[in-house]
Amino acid sequence: MSPERLGRLFWEYSDIFVHGLWITVQLSFLAMFFAMALGMLGCFGSLSRSRILRSPAILFVEFCRNTPILVQLVWVHFAWPEIVGIKFSAYTSAVIALALQSSGYLAEEFRAGIESIDRGQVEASQSLGMTYLRLMARIVVPQAVIRMIPGILNQFVTCFKSTSIVSIIAVPDLMYQANLVASATFLPMPVYTFIALIYFAMVLSISAGVRQVTKLLPNFGYFQHRRTE
Amino acid sequence: MSGEPVRLDSVHKRFGKLEVLRGIDVDVPSGATVAIIGPSGSGKSTLVRCVNHLEPIQGGAIHVGATKIDANGLWQDGRRLGAGDIARFRAHIGMVFQAFNLFPHLTVLGNLIEAPTGVLRMPRGEAVDRAIDLLAKVNLPEKVKAYPAQLSGGQQQRVAIVRALMMDPKIMLFDEPTSALDPELIGEVLKVIADLAIRGRTSIIVTHELAFAREIADRIVFMDGGKVIEEGKPADVLDRPQQERTRSFIGRIH
Ligand SMILES: Nc1ncnc2c1ncn2[C@@H]1O[C@H](COP(=O)(O)OP(=O)(O)O)[C@@H](O)[C@H]1O
Ligand SMILES: [Mg+2]
Numbered sequence: 001m002s003p004e005r006l007g008r009l010f011w012e013y014s015d016i017f018v019h020g021l022w023i024t025v026q027l028s029f030l031a032m033f034f035a036m037a038l039g040m041l042g043c044f045g046s047l048s049r050s051r052i053l054r055s056p057a058i059l060f061v062e063f064c065r066n067t068p069i070l071v072q073l074v075w076v077h078f079a080w081p082e083i084v085g086i087k088f089s090a091y092t093s094a095v096i097a098l099a100l101q102s103s104g105y106l107a108e109e110f111r112a113g114i115e116s117i118d119r120g121q122v123e124a125s126q127s128l129g130m131t132y133l134r135l136m137a138r139i140v141v142p143q144a145v146i147r148m149i150p151g152i153l154n155q156f157v158t159c160f161k162s163t164s165i166v167s168i169i170a171v172p173d174l175m176y177q178a179n180l181v182a183s184a185t186f187l188p189m190p191v192y193t194f195i196a197l198i199y200f201a202m203v204l205s206i207s208a209g210v211r212q213v214t215k216l217l218p219n220f221g222y223f224q225h226r227r228t229e
Numbered sequence: 230m231s232g233e234p235v236r237l238d239s240v241h242k243r244f245g246k247l248e249v250l251r252g253i254d255v256d257v258p259s260g261a262t263v264a265i266i267g268p269s270g271s272g273k274s275t276l277v278r279c280v281n282h283l284e285p286i287q288g289g290a291i292h293v294g295a296t297k298i299d300a301n302g303l304w305q306d307g308r309r310l311g312a313g314d315i316a317r318f319r320a321h322i323g324m325v326f327q328a329f330n331l332f333p334h335l336t337v338l339g340n341l342i343e344a345p346t347g348v349l350r351m352p353r354g355e356a357v358d359r360a361i362d363l364l365a366k367v368n369l370p371e372k373v374k375a376y377p378a379q380l381s382g383g384q385q386q387r388v389a390i391v392r393a394l395m396m397d398p399k400i401m402l403f404d405e406p407t408s409a410l411d412p413e414l415i416g417e418v419l420k421v422i423a424d425l426a427i428r429g430r431t432s433i434i435v436t437h438e439l440a441f442a443r444e445i446a447d448r449i450v451f452m453d454g455g456k457v458i459e460e461g462k463p464a465d466v467l468d469r470p471q472q473e474r475t476r477s478f479i480g481r482i483h
Contacts, residue, residue, distance in 0.1 A: 127322070
């Protein structure tokens with residue numbers, strides 16, 4: 001096939017690809033947004049001293065981390081209607097499944113960040129009369145957040161890649177559009193190659209951004225001064 | 230103001246099976262300063278950490294002003310304190326750690342006003358004035374906006390002392406406040422403790438600086454193996470120790 005024909009082909013379907021990519025980006029951000037909220041609940045639940053909070057939180061986190069994303073997706077989309085009694089659109093199911101998957105990893109990321117803060121910080125806070133909630137909010141979490149940023153960004157990359165799976169429940173993401181175009185044009189090789197390159201370029205540039213942020217973090221606020229120690 | 234009395238009454242403390250405090254009696258009258266000396270691992274840190282209930286005890290009692298700590302928790306007027314009351318109880322007991330434990334994400338000023346404004350609800354302006362006043366007294370007026378990591382160890386520890394003093398504590402606890410410092414920085418911290426921190430307060434100081442202990446303490450307590458081996462006036466304990474273990478410890482440290 002001549003390069004001109006290929007060029008014309010992709011030009012002709014460019015709207016579809018752009019739309020697919022837009023859905024992919026939307027899914028990534030929405031899923032990460034809810035995953036952060038769920039991850040925070042999972043994190044504080046699993047750190048709690050109360051068993052009634054801790055056990056379900058740990059169970060939730062472990063379930064999310066230890067089931068394949070494909071299984072979660074199908075489970076949410078086809079099993080939840082019977083369990084919860086509500087039928088979600090494919091798009092909503094996709095967001096839920098992706099959020100569940102990421103929330104498990106984020107909860108662990110958050111917990112590791114909080115536990116990495118020196119015990120002396122908690123004791124100094126307690127000795128000044130701070131309650132648990134206050135010392136978490138004012139002293140521990142603000143220090144831990146900066147350490148969590150690389151992990152959160154890496155999870156975003158993982159989540160972005162995972163979105164390609166949602167095409168199997170007919171969410172019109174980039175992968176789904178590629179399937180359509182490939183079968184409409186009978187040209188799977190160039191179409192899928194093109195799509196692979198798009199994912200590759202996207203993930204590569206996000207990852208490069210993540211590395212950059214991670215490198216710049218030590219220049220941020222009090223980290224700036226720690227480096228010289 | 231002259232502080233509140235602290236009295237430890239046959240205090241027992243265990244970590245699992247390990248008995249770290251084995252029946253400790255120490256009396257610190259209101260306004261007095263008691264120095265605790267003893268070899269590493271003898272339970273000195275654990276003792277001071279029990280006074281503000283960073284560590285619970287398993288036997289005996291600690292009386293801190295009108296509050297009683299025993300194996301079942303904290304008590305005031307026969308009422309058991311909840312988490313909020315325990316936090317309030319701690320707010321008036323200053324603590325200075327060997328490792329400073331300043332908050333690295335806050336400036337010096339942020340470190341100083343965090344608890345007064347957040348815990349005591351002191352107006353911000355008042356807290357800032359107080360912070361600036363105290364920083365001048367410890368010779369750090371120009372460090373208001375610095376971050377802890379920009380300060381020397383001696384400067385950090387002076388800020389940590391001011392952070393405790395911001396709460397106007399009735400009692401001060403020091404756990405080896407100069408042990409993490411280079412020798413040339415120890416003096417400036419000891420001076421702040423002697424001239425500012427313990428004035429008008431009840432103080433318990435764990436230290437290996439025997440000359441300093443002699444100078445500022447009303448009583449010296451020598452601990453070993455979770456027990457008080459010897460206790461008395463500085464001159465008596467340091468110059469005329471009655472117990473062999475005290476003698477050998479003092480001999481080793483000199
Ligand atoms: N959190 C803890 N868990 C278990 N053992 C501890 C803990 N803290 C201290 N200990 C033990 O208690 C003993 C006394 O420790 P510590 O009070 O720190 O002694 P000192 O301050 O006199 O060096 C030591 O044997 C130490 O290992
Ligand atoms: Mg110690």
